[in-house]
Amino acid sequence: MKALVLSGGAGTRLRPITHTSAKQLVPVANKPVLFYGLEAIADAGITEVGVIVGDTAEEIQEAVGDGSRFGVKVTYIPQEKPLGLAHAVIIAREFLGEDDFVMYLGDNFIVGGITGLVDAFRTERPDAQILLTKVPNPTSFGVAELDGEGRVVGLEEKPENPKSDLALVGVYLFTPAVHEAVRAIQPSGRGELEITHAIQWLIDQQRDVRSTTISGYWKDTGNVTDMLEVNRSVLESVEAVNEGTVDESSEIIGRVRIEAGAEISRSRIIGPAVIGAGTVISDAYVGPFTSVSEGCRIEDSEIEYSIVLRGSSITGVRRVEASLIGRDVEVTPAPRNPSAHRLVLGDHSKVQISS
Structure with a gap:
């Protein structure tokens, strides 16, 4: 056959x-x-x-x-x-x-x-x-x-x-x-x-x-x-394996597979999840049902129920959910628009501005 x-x-x-x-x-x-x-x-x-x-x-x-x-x-x-x-x-x-x-x-x-x-x-x-x-x-x-x-x-x-x-x-x-x-x-x-x-x-x-x-x-x-x-x-059937490096200030909860060469520092990962080879995760939260492929970087960010493909980075992003992120992608916060108050005030005015 x-x-x-x-x-x-x-x-x-x-x-x-x-x-x-x-x-x-x-x-x-x-x-x-x-x-x-x-x-x-x-x-x-x-x-x-x-x-x-x-x-x-x-x-x-x-x-x-x-x-x-x-x-x-x-x-x-x-x-x-x-x-x-x-x-x-x-x-x-x-x-x-x-x-x-x-x-x-x-x-x-x-x-x-x-x-x-x-x-x-x-x-x-x-x-x-x-x-x-x-x-x-x-x-x-x-x-x-x-x-x-x-x-x-x-x-x-x-x-x-x-x-x-x-x-x-x-x-x-x-x-x-x-x-x-x-x-x-x-x-x-x-x-x-x-x-x-x-x-x-x-x-x-x-x-x-x-x-x-x-x-x-x-x-x-x-x-x-x-x-x-x-x-x-x-991921429901993934087994907990750690072939990478996890520092003392990080917390790994549940079934998380950390592949060879991955580095986890000052982060919290809740399984089931997979962290790919050579990926660096720092000051971040990785929630359940997330697969992060090899060579990625997640820094100062939160991600859950998502798939991240090879070589991508997520930096300074507050929350990512239910997302499929391709290869060699960069996800960063949008630049802040400068804020300013333009005023034309008559004599003896009183103005309260919250800033």
């Missing part, structure tokens, strides 16, 4: 971060989202991975390399334009061959991995297996309709009037039957070859399409709110 990981999207919902960085490489607890997916694939016993790349191909390749650090062998498959998930299957045909495969969206995050799902698929081998989860806003997702026995009878991509609240999670499992399906469909109204249309084609052809509804934690990390929520979830 192989894996096809999609890492070619533009990440428009995470701009301006994704103007200069691949959305799949934005870190959660100081590790890129994409890495969690590759680790889950390796844990499921899959060693051959095709990675679909687009405009950020160079950055993805530099970060992932040949895949050996994850225990897999990576083949990069360029996609000139983001023409849909089904299009990604088409261009990966040579890599996939006649093998079963799992398709994993590189910006998705699933707690607990996919090992159980992959094992069941290997045993039962339906033509397609999809993951579903209940969501409050199904119009933003591909949505599945099930019959009374729980079988998939219909799929819609971002419907205006959804027939259920069951959204497709960004993990799909296929046999080679899907290759006929992706070539049988036409582009949607947004000009993409939708994987939902391909799966619907399989359903219409009376092929065996099954679903699993998951109750565990899943997030599409395509926007800042979800990214911060995933970061919070991952």
Whole structure:
């Protein structure tokens, strides 16, 4: 069995971060989202991975390399334009061959991995297996309709009037039957070859399409709110480790991971939190659910429930919350506007000025 990981999207919902960085490489607890997916694939016993790349191909390749650090062998498959998930299957045909495969969206995050799902698929081998989860806003997702026995009878991509609240999670499992399906469909109204249309084609052809509804934690990390929520979830399991330097006047409370070379002085850090390698924190407060990447500086400031990327500094800022701060960013107080009172006073005036 192989894996096809999609890492070619533009990440428009995470701009301006994704103007200069691949959305799949934005870190959660100081590790890129994409890495969690590759680790889950390796844990499921899959060693051959095709990675679909687009405009950020160079950055993805530099970060992932040949895949050996994850225990897999990576083949990069360029996609000139983001023409849909089904299009990604088409261009990966040579890599996939006649093998079963799992398709994993590189910006998705699933707690607990996919090992159980992959094992069941290997045993039962339906033509397609999809993951579903209940969501409050199904119009933003591909949505599945099930019959009374729980079988998939219909799929819609971002419907205006959804027939259920069951959204497709960004993990799909296929046999080679899907290759006929992706070539049988036409582009949607947004000009993409939708994987939902391909799966619907399989359903219409009376092929065996099954679903699993998951109750565990899943997030599409395509926007800042979800990214911060995933970061919070991952930090819930962080273990307290101190590989840096903490002076006697600092206070570390709860589960805080301080990586090698980090320096903490005259500061208070409340976990769960992660402080990256070489980061300097002085006269500052770092609150729960905060990830500070490597080489950052936080001085005379307060930050909580946020993600700070590599090489950024926050100096003299009273409070930062629920923020995603990119690489090599400088956050400082706005300069004070000089204040003055201009007066034209008549004789014998009395004026009280508060200053």
